[in-house]
Amino acid sequence: MDRNIRSVDDVLKLLDGLFAPEADRWTVEAGTWWDDFYTDRSKPVPFFVAKPDESLVSYLGRRLITPGRALDLGCGPGRNALHLASRGFQVDAVDLSPTAVDWAEERAREAGADIRFHRGDAFALTATELGGPYDLIYDSGCFHHLPPHRRISYLGLLDRALAPGGHLALTCFASGEMGSELSDTDFYHQSGLHGGLAYTPESLRWIFSELTEVELRRMHDEPAESPYFGEPFLWTALFRRDAQDLAGGSRMES
DSSP states (O other): OOOOOOSHHHHHHHHHTTSOGGGOOSSGGGHHHHHHHHHOTTSOOGGGSSOOBHHHHHHHHTTSSOSSEEEEETOTTOHHHHHHHHTTOEEEEEESOHHHHHHHHHHHHHHTOOEEEEESOTTTOOTTTSOOSEEEEEEESSGGGSOGGGHHHHHHHHHHHEEEEEEEEEEEEBTTTSSBOOOHHHHHHHTSOTTOBOBOHHHHHHHTTTSEEEEEEEOOOOOTTSSSBOOTTEEEEEEEOOGGGGGGTOSOOO
């Protein structure tokens, strides 16, 4: 007889286990699946290209964000981390896939970029392993691969790691265009995420309601010859943590 639930983390791990092992895209064990995904670099995957998100370039161009410390969540082959470093940010980048991080490190060496890469689960990394608090947390495609209960982990990371006055920049599947539109409850009944979760603007505003919305729009459709990445099936959103949130306990803790 098991009676081993005594913390929120225990509950989150229990809920992780309700999903079929082959559905896992978010725990350390999922690194193997992502390794297989990234092994063939010639695959026609849009975000394999060494181009930054058009939204990131736009935020920088309009000075909605300015250089500081940045954390790239689910960095993949490092395209956005490289752009941030080229614009003067001190960058930490994390991904579950050692294969993706190896590719990103190769690109960083070729570009002469000084980026600290981490292999593993961003939610489990400590303040010692990361270099926050961060002025920017950048997420291009991580959030929509999380099951509903792991939004708690995500918001907890923001609370620990995002500096007062700092920004969260997010791209995720747009409802009606890409991703599953099942209810949160149905994902648990079906034991899978069906390729990722679709979000509406209203759901994003509610989930991140403790942050101030700066901009939320559909990502621009960038042609193949563009120097930027852009796919219209994604939302791109920029949120700010107001400076007075310092009282909320934003400093990173081990």
